[in-house]
Amino acid sequence: MKKNIGILAGIFCLAAILAACGRSAEETGNFNTPGNGSSGSLETILALESETVEATETGEPETVLIYYGSSIGKELKTEEVDLPRKTPEAIIGALRTKNIVSVDTKVNDFSISEDGKHITLDLSAGFRDYLKTMQEGSEAVIMAALTNSFLDAYDAQDLLVTINGECLETKNRTYKDKLGFVDFVE
Structure with a gap:
């Protein structure tokens, strides 16, 4: 467990360094403007990632398809990710x-x-x-990526996203409405 947290800390530090060095959005996965308040302290990141690891350490590993934005306009890319257990x-x-989501x-x-x-x-x-810091196009990519990732993972038709109910x-x-699968972000 402690080894996983150490590895995650290193990954997040590297990601922060790459973003600060001016890497492209495709290279870093970051589609936000600097200083938008989406980053968190290393302590916050580790605590959140620790919760995710603890919540998913049991059960059979499952592969899910994660959607995210590319640096080429509003195109969505995908990556297969192995999760210890498929949970939200x-x-x-x-x-x-x-x-795609804030820390x-x-x-x-x-x-x-x-x-x-x-x-x-x-x-x-x-x-x-986090979404309130986005321009309309970036928000559309984030919502499409979130929606597609959950719909694909659970083989569902639509997703309703709420905040604190x-x-x-x-x-x-x-x-207000349910969101469906997005092939291309407009």
Whole structure:
């Protein structure tokens, strides 16, 4: 466990250094402007990643497809990620490594309808605050990546994202409706 935290600390330090050295968004996975408040202290990052590791250390490993933005406009890229166990927290942890969610984004609640086609994902206010720092195009990429990752992982039709049980509202849009799979971000 301590070894995993040490490795994660090293990865996050390297990512911060690469971002500070002016690497492209594709190289760092960062589509945000510097100083947007999306970064956290190393202590915060380690605590959140530790929770994700603890929550997923049991069970059979599962491969999920994670979606994230590319530096080429609004194109989405994918990466297969092996998770110790497919949980909403583990998926959010994988999305965190691609800067799709902020370091302080937590899963408050998660549910799938009985028929398995409809997902409700309630996140902490950190995710909304992160989106509020985005331009409209970057926000669209982040929402598409989040949506596609969860729909693909759970083979569902749509996703409703809420913040602390309430409607997700950013400076660009209000997300009252369920979101479907996105082939190309417009």
